[in-house]
Amino acid sequence: MQLKELAGILPVEGTASPDLEVTGISSDSRTVKTGVVFFALAGSKADGAAYAVDAAKRGALAIVAGKGSAISGLSVPVFSVDDPRLALALSAARFYGKQPQTMVAVTGTSGKTSVAAFTRQIWEQAGLAAASIGTTGVVAPGRNEYGSLTTPDPVALHLLLKELADAGVTHASMEASSHGLDQRRLDGVRLAAGGFTNLGRDHMDYHPTVEDYHRAKLRLFDTLLPEGAPAVIFADDPWSEPTVRAAKAAGLDVLTVGRHGEFLRLKRVEHERHRQRAEVEVDSVLHEIDLPLAGDFQIANALVSAGLAISTGTPVAKALMALEKLKGAPGRLDLVGTTANGAPVYVDYAHKPDALENVLASVRPFTTGRVIVVFGCGGDRDRGKRPIMGEIATRLADVVIVTDDNPRSEVPETIRAAILAAAPGAIEIGDRRKAIHEAVAMLHAGDTLIVAGKGHEEGQTIGTETLHFSDHEEVRAALRERAA
Numbered sequence: 001m002q003l004k005e006l007a008g009i010l011p012v013e014g015t016a017s018p019d020l021e022v023t024g025i026s027s028d029s030r031t032v033k034t035g036v037v038f039f040a041l042a043g044s045k046a047d048g049a050a051y052a053v054d055a056a057k058r059g060a061l062a063i064v065a066g067k068g069s070a071i072s073g074l075s076v077p078v079f080s081v082d083d084p085r086l087a088l089a090l091s092a093a094r095f096y097g098k099q100p101q102t103m104v105a106v107t108g109t110s111g112k113t114s115v116a117a118f119t120r121q122i123w124e125q126a127g128l129a130a131a132s133i134g135t136t137g138v139v140a141p142g143r144n145e146y147g148s149l150t151t152p153d154p155v156a157l158h159l160l161l162k163e164l165a166d167a168g169v170t171h172a173s174m175e176a177s178s179h180g181l182d183q184r185r186l187d188g189v190r191l192a193a194g195g196f197t198n199l200g201r202d203h204m205d206y207h208p209t210v211e212d213y214h215r216a217k218l219r220l221f222d223t224l225l226p227e228g229a230p231a232v233i234f235a236d237d238p239w240s241e242p243t244v245r246a247a248k249a250a251g252l253d254v255l256t257v258g259r260h261g262e263f264l265r266l267k268r269v270e271h272e273r274h275r276q277r278a279e280v281e282v283d284s285v286l287h288e289i290d291l292p293l294a295g296d297f298q299i300a301n302a303l304v305s306a307g308l309a310i311s312t313g314t315p316v317a318k319a320l321m322a323l324e325k326l327k328g329a330p331g332r333l334d335l336v337g338t339t340a341n342g343a344p345v346y347v348d349y350a351h352k353p354d355a356l357e358n359v360l361a362s363v364r365p366f367t368t369g370r371v372i373v374v375f376g377c378g379g380d381r382d383r384g385k386r387p388i389m390g391e392i393a394t395r396l397a398d399v400v401i402v403t404d405d406n407p408r409s410e411v412p413e414t415i416r417a418a419i420l421a422a423a424p425g426a427i428e429i430g431d432r433r434k435a436i437h438e439a440v441a442m443l444h445a446g447d448t449l450i451v452a453g454k455g456h457e458e459g460q461t462i463g464t465e466t467l468h469f470s471d472h473e474e475v476r477a478a479l480r481e482r483a484a
């Protein structure tokens with residue numbers, strides 16, 4: 001691509017050499033090579049402008065920076081723009097060019113990974129070449145890769161979308177995190193539809209208020225989706241109403257799902273331990289669905305997913321039938337094993353208050369004995385959620401074991417103490433392995449154990465080191481040990 005092809009995004013008009021070949025797009029000077037356009041972003045830790053000289057030395061073709069940034073004295077052109085992150089996302093989209101034809105994005109505090117995975121599965125069952133992109137990585141035909149961010153940065157994202165499109169993927173679902181939306185990571189994606197699950201407390205270390213957090217999520221509806229596009233909104237959340245209002249104001253085709261839903265109306269649910277039967281009304285026709293997943297919240301996720309698939313062209317009957325074969329996303333109320341006396345052990349990714357509340361409430365009706373929970377909180381993340389989660393665990397579980405999650409740079413004892421302050425009677429076992437083993441050893445017939453917080457994760461970050469750690473592996477080892 002030539003530099004002049006970035007016209008409309010960058011003020012390239014009047015550039016000395018508009019025909020120069022752009023070989024790449026980057027916001028990290030360390031990856032710049034000859035011909036790359038470098039975007040200097042003001043970040044949370046560093047200011048990219050400080051690396052402009054470095055980028056130029058490495059062969060950058062041009063530098064893009066925010067208006068008023070103090071970059072001067074470079075021999076390469078410097079373009080000033082109002083919003084460098086937006087310019088980065090649009091440039092990456094134009095540079096890589098191709099995207100799967102039908103792309104949908106889902107936002108919300110909880111359920112994004114599940115909805116992205118379910119939507120892909122519905123499409124797969126409808127015979128389409130489909131992919132999903134999110135916290136657990138990328139899943140596509142012949143591809144299953146672990147990822148690090150929920151919403152990848154725009155350069156990685158558009159390279160990925162091009163690869164998927166080149167490989168014949170026509171449908172892709174992706175998670176839109178509030179960081180991703182706020183940082184314009186999705187602005188270059190051609191979205192056909194958007195989904196909303198719910199809103200609760202999260203990322204209060206990044207967003208000053210919950211309203212600010214909601215506003216970031218609303219960018220999906222009021223800025224990114226084209227007018228008239230379907231917005232599939234879960235109707236039974238306290239934040240459903242303001243989300244519906246914003247989507248309507250943006251001229252979207254609002255489709256609500258859930259008990260209060262008008263598009264897919266949930267009429268009745270019958271829960272069993274590992275599955276649930278739901279009656280869903282669509283266009284005055286009642287459909288019986290046998291959902292092979294545990295947890296009330298999975299019905300919400302399944303309905304949002306079906307709504308996204310239906311609104312982008314999958315026939316209603318096909319989409320609803322596909323729900324009967326859904327597989328849960330890894331580490332989401334994932335039944336890892338059962339003790340000889342029949343007590344189930346689940347691994348779940350609940351690492352925020354609402355998720356923990358939902359997951360503990362979901363298993364209660366099927367637990368004749370005690371609900372036991374093992375959990376902690378990650379370091380270098382929202383500190384305010386720690387006592388809230390301590391209170392929830394104490395209220396909803398019979399035995400609470402407070403352990404370490406990913407302490408990162410924080411002192412693990414301090415994190416545990418903040419949870420324990422609101423969890424009288426809880427047992428403290430810092431070593432996560434030991435905590436899991438002791439919890440499994442405690443299980444009597446009728447009990448249920450939930451190991452929460454890390455879900456699919458395969459490492460534990462202590463300080464700057466990430467050591468291999470898997471809740472799944474530890475649960476299996478503890479179950480074997482108990483059986484021996």
Ligand SMILES: CC(=O)N[C@H]1[C@@H](OP(=O)(O)OP(=O)(O)OC[C@H]2O[C@@H](n3ccc(=O)[nH]c3=O)[C@H](O)[C@@H]2O)O[C@H](CO)[C@@H](O)[C@@H]1O[C@H](C)C(=O)N[C@@H](C)C(=O)N[C@H](CCC(=O)O)C(=O)O
Nearest residue numbers: 027028029041043044045046048051149150151153177179
């Ligand atoms: C707080 C945050 O979101 N940070 C993201 C942000 O980084 P930043 O812009 O703040 O980076 P910075 O370190 O301050 O550096 C500023 C700029 O200088 C550049 N730089 C820096 C050093 C150098 O030598 N040369 C250079 O050019 C950097 O590349 C960057 O462009 O933009 C980067 C590129 O898109 C992201 O990789 C990075 O995510 C970090 C790794 C992160 O941990 N993010 C988490 C919090 C996150 O985004 N999570 C969400 C939600 C998770 C969920 O709940 O589901 C997600 O979508 O994953």
Ligand SMILES: Nc1ncnc2c1ncn2[C@@H]1O[C@H](COP(=O)(O)OP(=O)(O)OP(=O)(O)O)[C@@H](O)[C@H]1O
Nearest residue numbers: 109110111112113114135297332349350355358359
């Ligand atoms: N619709 C929902 N409502 C409430 N809680 C949910 C819902 N869906 C999932 N959860 C809970 O949240 C956890 C994370 O689910 P999931 O990974 O699908 O959400 P997410 O939005 O992608 O989360 P993250 O932002 O952490 O990636 C689950 O393990 C479960 O405990």
Ligand SMILES: N[C@H](CCC[C@H](N)C(=O)O)C(=O)O
Nearest residue numbers: 351377378381405406453454
């Ligand atoms: N995407 C989230 C995941 C948190 C998972 C939890 N295990 C923790 O480490 O806090 C984050 O990075 O904040």
Ligand SMILES: [Mg+2]
Nearest residue numbers: 112113135150
């Ligand atoms: Mg996720």
